[in-house]
Amino acid sequence: MEPYASDHACGARGRSRRRTGVTRPKPLIDAVLDELRTTGSPERVRAELAKREQELYRRSLRRLRGSAALHTYLQRVRALP
Numbered sequence: 001m002e003p004y005a006s007d008h009a010c011g012a013r014g015r016s017r018r019r020t021g022v023t024r025p026k027p028l029i030d031a032v033l034d035e036l037r038t039t040g041s042p043e044r045v046r047a048e049l050a051k052r053e054q055e056l057y058r059r060s061l062r063r064l065r066g067s068a069a070l071h072t073y074l075q076r077v078r079a080l081p
Contacts, residue, residue, distance in 0.1 A: 032048050035041075 028048065032045050035044050
């Protein structure tokens with residue numbers, strides 16, 4: 001899988017992509033699109049999109065919890081004499 005910053009390979013002025021640590025599931029997308037082309041059924045596409053949305057939600061929730069924990073910790077440290 002290839003890291004990407006946006007859906008575009010390059011910016012408007014030919015700038016290279018920034019590495020964000022987010023991976024693009026291109027093999028998965030290609031497999032789903034191939035199946036859609038051969039079967040004509042969008043069910044697998046919907047299932048994969050739902051799975052990806054759930055993964056994104058869980059990852060976002062973990063990050064928010066981590067941010068809240070860090071904020072609480074910093075507030076406590078600041079309150080110490």
